[in-house]
Each structure stands twice: as C-alpha cells, then as structure tokens.
Amino acid sequence: MKAASLACLLLLLTNTVVAASDSHSSPARAEPETFQAPPASPVATQPTLRLKPATAAARSASAASSTPANAITLPALTDSEIQSLQNASNEKAYRAGIGRNLPDSLSQPIDLGSWQWTPVSGGKVAHYSLTSTGAARVRAQVLLGKAPAGVELRFYAPSDTATVFGPYTESAEPFWSPTVTGETLGMELFLPDGVTASDVALSVPRLSHLVVDPASSQMKSNPNIYKSADYASCQVDLACASAAWQETGKSVARYVFTDSNGASYLCSGTVLADQDPYTQVPYFFTASHCVDNQLSASSMDLFWLYSNPTCGGSGASAVQTSGGAQLLMTKTTLDTTLLRLNNNPPAGVTMSGWTTTPLTENQEVVGIHHALGYPKKYAQGKFQAHARLSLSNGGYTIIADPNGDFSKVVWSTGITAPGSSGSGIWVEQNGTRYLNGTLLGGSSDCSNTSAPDEYSRFESTWPYISTWLGAAGSPPSLRLIDSGKPAAALVEGVIINRYLQGTRGTQLLDGVTSQTPDIATLESRLASVMQIMDIDNDGSKDASKDGVLLLRYLIGLRGAPLLQGLDVSASGRNTPSAVAAYLNPVLNASN
Numbered sequence: 001m002k003a004a005s006l007a008c009l010l011l012l013l014t015n016t017v018v019a020a021s022d023s024h025s026s027p028a029r030a031e032p033e034t035f036q037a038p039p040a041s042p043v044a045t046q047p048t049l050r051l052k053p054a055t056a057a058a059r060s061a062s063a064a065s066s067t068p069a070n071a072i073t074l075p076a077l078t079d080s081e082i083q084s085l086q087n088a089s090n091e092k093a094y095r096a097g098i099g100r101n102l103p104d105s106l107s108q109p110i111d112l113g114s115w116q117w118t119p120v121s122g123g124k125v126a127h128y129s130l131t132s133t134g135a136a137r138v139r140a141q142v143l144l145g146k147a148p149a150g151v152e153l154r155f156y157a158p159s160d161t162a163t164v165f166g167p168y169t170e171s172a173e174p175f176w177s178p179t180v181t182g183e184t185l186g187m188e189l190f191l192p193d194g195v196t197a198s199d200v201a202l203s204v205p206r207l208s209h210l211v212v213d214p215a216s217s218q219m220k221s222n223p224n225i226y227k228s229a230d231y232a233s234c235q236v237d238l239a240c241a242s243a244a245w246q247e248t249g250k251s252v253a254r255y256v257f258t259d260s261n262g263a264s265y266l267c268s269g270t271v272l273a274d275q276d277p278y279t280q281v282p283y284f285f286t287a288s289h290c291v292d293n294q295l296s297a298s299s300m301d302l303f304w305l306y307s308n309p310t311c312g313g314s315g316a317s318a319v320q321t322s323g324g325a326q327l328l329m330t331k332t333t334l335d336t337t338l339l340r341l342n343n344n345p346p347a348g349v350t351m352s353g354w355t356t357t358p359l360t361e362n363q364e365v366v367g368i369h370h371a372l373g374y375p376k377k378y379a380q381g382k383f384q385a386h387a388r389l390s391l392s393n394g395g396y397t398i399i400a401d402p403n404g405d406f407s408k409v410v411w412s413t414g415i416t417a418p419g420s421s422g423s424g425i426w427v428e429q430n431g432t433r434y435l436n437g438t439l440l441g442g443s444s445d446c447s448n449t450s451a452p453d454e455y456s457r458f459e460s461t462w463p464y465i466s467t468w469l470g471a472a473g474s475p476p477s478l479r480l481i482d483s484g485k486p487a488a489a490l491v492e493g494v495i496i497n498r499y500l501q502g503t504r505g506t507q508l509l510d511g512v513t514s515q516t517p518d519i520a521t522l523e524s525r526l527a528s529v530m531q532i533m534d535i536d537n538d539g540s541k542d543a544s545k546d547g548v549l550l551l552r553y554l555i556g557l558r559g560a561p562l563l564q565g566l567d568v569s570a571s572g573r574n575t576p577s578a579v580a581a582y583l584n585p586v587l588n589a590s591n
Contacts, residue, residue, distance in 0.1 A: 028462065028470060029434055030273045032248070032353035034539035035280055035345055047164040049154060049188050051118055051125040070115050070127055074100055076134040077209060085211060094372070094419040097210035099262015100132060107205040109145075112189070112197035123150070123192040129158065130207055135183040136218050137210040139258065139301075143174040146201035150192030153202070158186050165322055174205065176258050176299040178322035181213060208262040212373045214254050214303045215318040231371060231417035234446040238368060238376040240311035245366060245378065248426060248433045251352035253284075253345070254306060254318075254370035254419070257291055258299045265290065268370045268423035270435055271341070273351035276473030278532050280351060282341040283468060286422035287438050287456070288330045291337050298324035300339075304346050307376040316375035319346045329464050333389070334405050335440045336461040337422075338468065348539070352424065354469070355434035356459035359383040359407055359427065367409070367453075369416055369423030369439065379414030383407055384452060389440075396441075398454050405460040407437055408452040415444040416453050425455045475586040476528040481515055487587060489554035497547040499526045500533065532586055535579060537572030553583050 077098065085095050101107065115126040132138050144153055152167035157180035165178040167190070177185065185207065191200065212218070238249045251270050258264045269286030284302075291297050306318035325339035359365070360383070367379040388404030390397045398408060409425065416423070416439055424435045435458060442453025462469075478487035480495060487493070495508050505519060508526075533541040535549045545566055552562050559576050568574040573582055 027355065027357045027459070028275070028466070029355040029357070030275045030353050030469065032251070032432065032434075033273045033280060033351040035271070035282070035349045035351050036347055036534065036539065036541065047154065047166055049156060049161060049164055050120050050152075050190050051127070051188065053127055053129075053156075053158055053161060053186060071129040071131070072102070072106065073131040074102075074133060074207075074209075077211075082211070094266045094421065095263060096212040096214070096256060096266045097135075097137075097208045097258070097262070097264030099206050099259075100209055101206045101262075102130070102204055107203055109201045109203050112200055112202060115189075115197070117191075117197070120190070123190055123195070125188060125190050128187045128189070129184050130187070130204065131184040132207055132209040133183055135209045135211070136213040137179045137181055137215075137256075138183060138185045138207055139179040139210075139264075140177045140185050140187070140204050140207045141174050141258075141260075141262065142168075142171075142177055143203045143205070144168060144171050144201070145203070146170065146199070148192075148195050148199050150190075151195060151200055152190040154188040154190075155180065156186045156188070157182050158184050161186075174260075176208070178320075179208075179210065179214070179256055179264075179301050181215065206262045208258050208264045210256070210264050212266065214256045214266060214301070214373075215306065215320060216316075216373075218373070230445045230447065231415065232374075232446070234415055234449055235371055235374060235377045235417065236379065236414035237308045237311050237313070238378045239308050239313065241366075241378045241380075244431075244433065245368070246307070247350055248352065248366075249307065249368045249376055249378070250305060250348065250350040251435075252368045252370070252376060252423060253302045253304050255286075255300050255302045257296045257301075260295060266370070266419045267291070267421045268419065268439070270352050270424040270438075271345055271349060272435065272469060273353055274469045274471060276471055278473045278475045280531070281468075282344055282351075283328075284325060284339045284341050285354075285424070285435070285438060286337050286339070287335050287440065288332050288337045289335055289440070290422045291327070291339065292330045292332065294327045297327040297339055300324045300341075302341070302345070304349055306370070321345060328468055331461065331464055334456050334461050334464075335389075336438055336456050336464075338461075338465045340468075352426075353432060353434045354458055355427065355429070355436055356462045357429075357434075357436075358386075358457070358459055359436060361385070363427060365409055365436070366426045366428075366433070367411075367414075367416060367420075367423060367439065367455075368426070369420035371417035372419050374419075377414060377417075377420075379411045379416060381409050381411035381413070384410050386457070387454065398452075405457050406440060407455045407457055409442075409455060410450055410452050411444055415446065415449055416442060417445075475532050476525070478529060478587060480522060480525050480529075481513055481517060487554060489551050493547075493551045493554045495522075496526065496529060496533070496550060497543045499523075499530075500541060500543040500547050535582060536566075536568050536574065537582075538568070538570050549579060550583070553579070553587075 117124045117126045147170035154166035155177045156164045159182045267290035272283045302321045303318040308316045323343040325341045328338045330337040363383045386404045387398045388401040426433045437455035440454045443451035535546040562576045
C-alpha cells in the first residue's frame, strides 16, 4: 500500500531479537546470487488428486437425491462488502479480499459421514467444493484437529486440477489453505483403510474472497475502489529497465496474506542472499506494516517472476509457491520484517545483495515493486534525505533528521502505489545492485510524481537481523570416501561428475574405488556438495563446466590451463585466480 499501517506502527512488538548499539557503523554487505534448486535432490513428484473430481461428481449425481451434495455456494459480495475493501488511511496493506463466515455445518466439526465417499486404492476419498460467487481467487480457513495416520487433505481449483496443494495432515491450529484461481476451492479428503469418517475432526470456519488475483491482472471489482487511476498512467514496466535491473527484479515477489478474520492483503517483498557463500537460505525481507505476526506469516502465498516480457507489453505469468514462512524478526519502529520461507522460491530467482552503507544526498536509487494488480514495476529517482517517523492521529509524519531511520526518495521515472508496500530500494555500486531498505509509504501519485516516498534504512535494521544474514559458513567436505584423505581427481572428482550428470546408486562407484561406502550416506554427502558446485558462478551447476573445473584443479592445473576451452564470459568467477580462491577452502574442508 502507499500509506503505512499506522495501527501496526503504533504497536511496539515484544519479539525483537537484539538491541541496536550503533546501527550506522561497520558497513556490511552481501553479494547477489541466483537461487538454484539442488540438482542432487530427486525431482519432487507433483502432488496429484487420488480421484478426479469428475468421477466424484458422477457418483454424487447417481446417489440418492436425499444425500447432501458435497458443495456449498455463497452469493456474490454485496455493494457494501465491496466498498469495505477500500483502503483506509490506517489500513495495514493493500486489501484484496474479504472474510466470509461459513455455516455451522462447516464451521463446527463436519459430519463427514454425510459426504459422498468413493473407494480408491488403499482407502476412500471424498471431494467438497466451496464457491464464493464472483471471486478472482479463494482460500479457506481449515482446522484438521484430529486425523489418524494416513489421513490426507488436498486443495485444488476445479478449473485447474493439474495444480494440487498438499497433502496436509493433522494440525493443532487452524491454517489457511493456499489461494486457488477462480471462485471455487476444491478439497479432497482421503481416509486410509481402517479409518472411518467419525475418526476425523475437520472444520472450515470461513473463507477469504479475493477480488484481485495476485497471479494475473484480473480484478473482480470496480477499480475505482482502489483509486487506480491515480497510480496507473505513470507506472513503468520492469521490462523497460536495463537487463541488469531486470535480473535484480527477479528477487521481488508479490505475496498475499490473510488474517484470522479472512481479510486478505497484497504486499511486495524481496528474497535476500546472506553472507554465507556455501548455502542458499530463502530469507524474505518486507515491511512490518504488512506482516508482523506468525499467523500472517504462515498464510503467505508468494507469486514470483510476474513481469511483462516486453516494455509496455503484456503476457506476464507468475509462479506460485505456498506454505508460508517463519517469522524471524519484526520491528514496527523500523517498519521491517525478516522471514524464512518454508518452501523454496523457483530456480532462477535472484537472491538480492544488500548493503548497510548509508545513502548519500542525490544518490541514484531504484525501486522494484508490484503496484496494484500489475506485473512488476520499476521506478528510478534520487535519495533526498534521511528522516524520522512521528506518529499521530492514526497516521504518521516524516520529519527531516540526518540520524533518522527512514529515507526520503523522489522519483524521476515511475512511482510506487498501493501493493508496493514492503518492496525494496536499490543502489548500484561498481556495477552490482544492493538493496538498502523497504517501502513504508509515501505521497507520490501520477498527479504529483515528485512527492516523496519513504523507505526504511537497511543499516538501521541490520543489528536485528545480522544473526541470520551475517552468519558465517564453512564449505561441505569433498572427502566423500575417506575423511582422512584429501579429495582425489580419479575418486571424488569422478564421483561428483557422475552425480552432476544424473548418475545415482552403486553406479557412482563403478571402477572408482574398491571400498563400499553406504550409498545413502554417500548420496547425502553429494547433496551437500552440490551447494557449492557452481564453481564459475554462472547460475548453474553442470559437469561440462563446473565438473571440468573441479577435475582440472584436483589434477593440479593452475593459471590459464585451468580455464582453457571453457566459455566463462557470463561467469562471475572468470579468472584462474578467482576459481582458485573459491576452490581452496572447499578442498581444505574436512568436516
């Protein structure tokens, strides 16, 4: 949103991790990385339904007419409900959905014996659909309070049964299902043999009806509710920026979260790199006026890579991840929150670098964000001055203060808008782009593009998050067979190359060693080694380049012969000295 959640900002959370001593000293930074799905991990099986909904519907239609249908439909939102979605000045984020209570037959433990059940391999299945007429997306609050082993709950959209979420099992607390496209949420409940419907306690107290689809530009309401015209005409697609800034923009995600009453909100955020070059932990940085508690964090659905492919064009599509996040730190006085995502972002997403170096007057800055229901946008301008926040009358005032914890920015290209809250601001240093804060709010709109926006200062937040982002790491050992012997080209070098090529099991060892290590243990060690196998730092791990570099280095090649014949023009480590500096500590690791 544009105006910060001052209801949130008026609260001082008690779960702050540390106290800042000197927040603007000892500059630190992390370099950007490309997130890579570990090639060592087997390709995860895409969740599927145990029974196609059409089959379940056919059985229901053929059942006796006295049997209740496994479905409920709520009417379209009323005009007053739609108007309640309008953002107020003290609203905590861009409100995209409204909560709707469900009848007692669902909000209390459901009589599952009344559902239509179909025998399947290993048990039986029932489907139930929840429809909120006119929704762009929908999700349900669910409590699976009692579920014997083997009971599984899955969610899907009837319009897209290829995309399935789950299985979910017994949970002590209510949780929000993933959001699904369209007005209907499908649920599939599987009971294994030996488990009866009375053994399971399932209730669905409410759903959230979203009028904005975070995975598209679809808006199922009057855009004037959000005063879209004030912000639309001067937005600039990220595709209009340079290729380098588009790459940085891959770190930005739009996300939706839902409160206990079913109100859903949209904000932006950034996945960050840490200072450990040997791991890739999906830390996510956003505003506390968006997410400031674990309930909201657990409900987060994220939408990645949602950008138009051409400047001013169309055709953007998003990749959705669900599962929420762990709340690590939130600080309302700095309007910042750090989370760890429970599920990884898609491979190829950029993990943004960051810096605690303070901005200087008139320094060029760039903002990348998800305004309103739009694909990723870009704004360019200059840092104006540091400032402090003064809270009053449910709002806030920015007061110039060189020691303040916020930065005032004035744009020359583009602006931010509702839905941009929590998005980052970046600076470029020696050709690399580093995040330096997150969006609190501001006054810029298309009729006043020079009005300032306000961002947090990353250097002020750093003392509270350095525990995670500043953690030092050590490389995994390449001593796969004998921890007492250094890695050898014709043993570990060959095994690692085979693994990079997709070989698994005992074939990893064929002709390499007479020893017979436990294969499961060996593959576990190799999975760890894959974390550091992007030796040339080009965003991929492959035998034809990274495997060759490792073998050459283990053989003893140094200098120009180390890189001879390899295309390292797009690599971050493209000199023999850079490769050697990276591999030396790896080869010396004995853990």
